[in-house]
Amino acid sequence: MKQFFKFVLASMVAIIISGIIFVILIIAIIASSSDKTVEVDANSVLHIQFTKSIAERTPENPLKDLPFLGLDQDESIGLNDILSNIKKAKNDANIKGIFLDETEIPIGQATAEEIRNALIDFKKSGKFIIAYSEIYTQGFYYLASVADKVYLNPKGIFLFHGFNQQITFMKGALDKLGIEAQIIKVGTYKSAVEPFFLTKMSDANRLQVNSYLGSLYNNFLAGIGKSRKISKDTLFSYANNLKIRFPEDALNFKLVDGLKYKDEVLNELKKRTGIETKDDLKIVELSDYSKSIPNGDDRKKESKNQIAIIYASGEINGGNGDDNTIGSETVSKALREARLDNKVKAVVLRVNSPGGSSLASDVIWREVMLTKKAKPMIVSMGDYAASGGYYIACAADSIFAEPNTITGSIGIFAVLPNMQKFFNDKLGITFDGVKTGKYADLGDVSRPLTAEERAILQNQVDHGYDDFTKAVASGRHKSQTYINSIGQGRVWTGEQAITNGLVDRLGNINDAIKSAANMAKIKNYKLKAYPDQKSFLNKFGLDMSAKMRAHFVKSELGENYKYYDQIKSVTQMMRTPQARLPYDIEIN
Structure with a gap:
């Protein structure tokens, strides 16, 4: 009986605690959901600091400002808000300048390019930009180099050593485990599968990496050189000979304008904004600034005309997706809704994807084709629009990319372990069974493929590649033979893709929107984003367990989390034929 009462008491306590937590959540949601307009004081500075990932658009989370609940982890800010806020600050009399501060900048190069160009446009207002950091990574310095003054901590670190692309090969580990990766692919340069059966890069892969990495590096040096008034050759020499080893080197070679501690930089900001040294600097955070002045042009908001922006970000899979993954059903539905809405006069598909399932890519491609027949269809490429990401883009009327967008990779592969x-020798497990047909167990991982089975799978992959190149040839008005010559899984930068015809123009998402408006012959319009973002309450239960797992794994593995993520990606590749970029590209 005593044990019974203990269980009853424990249950009651659990119910009471759950009720209290529920009430707190409801109150917090109500409090956080109220649209509080942020007042921007005169002589303020817009503070830009990127310490978390940047998504294509800011996710909805009314509890993001309540860190005591632990729900602010991995909260990302949308590129859409960043660009609109910088543009808004340009014309805001209360904003005197921008402070770029100690940014880790965990973003891709094309995203950095869009932000950098927005900062360059901001400077046309005559307002200042000051950059400061204790550690300048190459990625942050590329962004910061546009500033009027670039300051480095006197004891800080300045990284300027060139680009490096490293690939992790897993064949040795698979051999030790007794696992063979059976590869079926099309494309000389389709190297996503190389880590499973090689121990180093193939000659073809090394050629393409040298090519696109050189293009990225050339754009990087050209941008910095123009801002700092230093020739590309000189910058190349600095990096190649590792001339920048100490803060004083960065100053002597004119890559920074001064060595200052943060308090000294803050005092300079006060002086520039007319604030007394003893008073607090008037700073508005980027996220808060979104709530200050209504975004956009009021005339466009009054217009009945709309331009749809359909966000397709992440790996491509079948079914439903979210802000970080492309679900074929979700994006297809968004395209249909935009196509059938009479108020929508043109569609911009924003693609930021390394690819994924070839089947899911084809499903989306079909909807792009149908939409193109109904109204102007423009694609804006982000950091990546490669393989399946290019497949869903190729049918558009016009394609925009940044010079450092990664695209192409037209090819298909499948991996079957x-x-x-492993089962027999490592675990002592054997299998036996009965089947009603010769190919009833095709794809069984407990045995190797037969020669006939491999030929069947190769034929399917070849057929998929033929469909892929036909789609690209039709969309780009080229011969299939030509597309095959620049295809074969080869990766290109946006700058290179202009030359070979895979891309029409270099430009950002705003350029794509303007082009869509011109094609639709409309001047006044408002933007409508698709797909609808899930409400916080809708996502809360689904996301929390996944976020908690990811948070704990990341905290334990640190920088090694990327290897864990690669292994997860391998399991995805083994499910269906893939049209995917061979690797993730990081520039530190």
Whole structure:
């Protein structure tokens, strides 16, 4: 009986605690959901600091400002808000300048390019930009180099050593485990599968990496050189000979304008904004600034005409997606809704994807084709629009990319593991069974493929590649033979893709929107974003367990989390034929 009462008491306590937490959540949601307009004081500075990932658009989370609930982890800010806020600050009399501060900048190069160009446009107002950091990574310095003054901590670190692309090969580990990766692919340069059967880069892969990495580096040096008035050759020499080893080197070679501690930089900001040294600097955070002045042009808001922006970000899979993954059903539905809405006069598809399932890519491609027949269809490429990401883009009327967008990778592959030795020799497990047809167990990982089965799968992948190149040839008005010559899985930068015809123009998402408006012959319009973002309450239960798992794994593995993520990606590749970029590209 005593045990019974203990259980009853424990249950009651659990119910009471759950009720209290629920009430707190409801109150917090109500409090956080109220649209509080942020007042921007005169002589303020817009503070830009990127310490978390940047999504294509800011996710909805009314509890993001309540860190005591632990729900602010991995909160990202949308590129859409960043660009609109910088543009808004340009014309805001209360904003005197921008402070770029100690940014880790965990973003891709094309995203950095869009932000950098927005900052360059901001400077046309005559307002200042001051950059400061204790550690300048190459990625942050590329952004900061546009500033009027670039300051480095006197004891800080300045990284300027060139670009490096490293690939992790897993064949040795698979051999030790007794696992054979059975590869079926099309494309000389389709190297996503190389880590499973090689121990180093193939000659073809090394050629394409040298090519696109050189293009990225050339754009990087050209941008910095123009801002700092230093020739590309000189900058190349600095990096190649590792001339920048100490803060004084960065100053002597004119890559920074001064060595200052943060308090000294803050005092300079006060002086520039007319604030007394003893008073607090008037700073408005980027996220808060979104709530200050209504975004956009009021005339466009009054217009009945709309331009749809359909966000397709992340790996491509079947079914439903979210802000970070492309679900074929979700994006297809968004395209249909925009196509059938008479108020929508043109569509901009924003693609930021390394690819994924070839089947899911084809499903989306079909909807792009149908939409193109109904109204102007423009694609804006982000950091990546490669393989399946290019597949869903190729049918558009016009394609915009940044010079450092990664695109192309027109090819298909499939990976099927043969785990017979692993089961037999490592675990002592054997299998036996009965089947009603010769190919009833095709794809069984407990045995190797037969020659006939491999030929069947190769034929399917070849057929998929033929469909892919036909789609690109039709969309780009080229011959299939030509597309095959620049395809074969080869990766290109946006700058290179202009030359070979895979891309029409270099430009950002705003350029794509203007082009869509011109094609639709409309001047006044408002933007409508698709797909609808899930409400916080809708996502809360689904996301929390996944976020908690990811948070704990990241905290334990640190920088090694990327290897864990690669292994997860491998399991995805083994499910269906893939049209995917061979690797993730990081520039530190």
